[in-house]
Amino acid sequence: MTESPDGLARFRGILRRFTTPLLPDDYTVLANPLWSRRELRGKIESVERCPDDTIHLVIRPGWGVPVTFEAGQYIGIGLRVDGRYTWRSYSLTNVPDTRDGLFSITIRAVEKGKLSTHLVGTARPGINVRLAAPAGDFHLTDPLPEKLLFVTAGSGVTPVIAMLRSMEGRRDSTDIKVVHSVRNRSDLIFEDVLADYDAHIQVTSEEGRVSPQVLEKLVPDFRERVVYACGPATMLDELESWASDNDIEIRVERFTLDRASDAKGGTITFARQGVQTTVDGATTILEAGEAAGVQMPFGCRMGICQTCVRELVDGHVHDLRTGDTKEPGSRIRTCVGVAAGDVTIDA
Ligand code: FES
Structure with a gap:
């Protein structure tokens, strides 16, 4: 049996005639767990274990998962942990390639990180995961700016790795500087990609953190560059205010809800x-x-899994993740929606 979208659509059509009142999904997921249309799924294809509780995962997306994305975007991963689905978003580290359609992510087990600890401890090829489609505004522009500066810290390097990989072959036309901080030298990941771009690596336990003043010394022509930054919130807050004072264009990626x-x-x-x-x-x-x-269903609490969606009956809701304002009658993600005036929710 073919796994192509057309083949699956025909298979579902035939099943629909025979499976009522159950849905084709109830049977297709028995044949292959990746063939669900109710939710997006994927299967772990490979796991590479690295020192310091870090793993690189390659995930094969299942039927219906969009495989096109921009370097710098993230996907949502959902996995059952202690009987409940837990969701987190992870930056894609590979270059989009619709031929193989695979997703690569890197996960470091962090303290109190329920899903990251679980995945680092138990991930193996063949495990099925739920997926949320690639998303995010942190990606390069087309055409590229003439001069770029990437400032990253810790695992904030992951979305930038995809960008650097995507710029192979276009480096002659863009001047690229990379400044990356790690607490200890052993925390360094993607050393080969960073070395390829002659990145400045700052080991903060020995040399102190990269403040804007340090950045200005490392990259004297900083005013001419478009800055992409990803790392802890304190670093991003400081960089945003420095960029605003110096009239520098900056794009930041925050892993927590702003x-x-x-x-x-x-x-x-x-x-x-x-x-x-x-x-x-x-x-x-x-x-x-x-x-x-008021009890409402929820999953990721980060705006990626759609479990918490409810209808906005009246008023306007601001989506903290996208910055959009939702009109009455829209379906809103209650975990990232805040009231912009009085609102009525169908819950
Ligand atoms: S709980 Fe996942 S989108 Fe709201």
């Missing part, structure tokens, strides 16, 4: 349960509901 927005908050009405609560513009609708005793 709650800063123009949303003022308001009174949220959970229509089905007849509960009202008043919140500020930084409290998500999911958090507001939980604090008021």
Whole structure:
């Protein structure tokens, strides 16, 4: 039996005639767990274990998963841990290639990182995972700027690795500088790619951190460069304010939800349960509901798995992840949506 989208669509069509009231999905996932249309799935194809609790995973996406992406984007990975699906997003480190359609990610086990610790401890080829499609605004522009500066720290290097790999062959036309920080030399990953770009590696336990003043010494023509930065929030906050003071174009990738927005908050009405609560513009609708005793389903709490989606009946909701404002009648992700005025939610 073919696994091509056309072949699968025909197979589903035939199944639909015979499987009612169950759905074709109920049977196709028995034949192959990657053939689900209700949710996006993938299978771990290979695992490379590195020192310091780090693994490189290659994932083969299942049926229906979009395989085109921009270098610098991330995918969502969901896995059952302690009986409940846990989701996290990971930057893709490979160059988009629709011929093989594979996703590469790198995971380091971090303290209190439930999914990262679980994956580093148990990942092996053949394990099925849930996926959220590639997404994210942290990617290169086309055409490339004449001069680029990448500033990364720790695992913040991962989205930049995909960008550097994607620029192989275009390096003659763009002047690229890379400054990467690690706490200890043994924390360094992707050493070969970074060496290829003659990156400055700062070992912070020996040399101190890369402050804007250090950056200015390392890259004297910093004002002429477009900056891409990824790392801890404190580093990104500092770089954003430095870039604003020096009129430098900067793009940052934050691995945590940025709650800063123009949303003022308001009174949220959970229509089905007849509960009202008043919140500020930084409290998500999911958090507001939980604090008021309204239980709603959730998965990743990061805007990637869609488990928490509810209808916005009235008012406007600001999406902290995309920056969009949602109109009445839209389906909103309550885990990343905040009230922009009074709102009514179908929950
Ligand atoms: S809980 Fe995953 S998108 Fe909201």
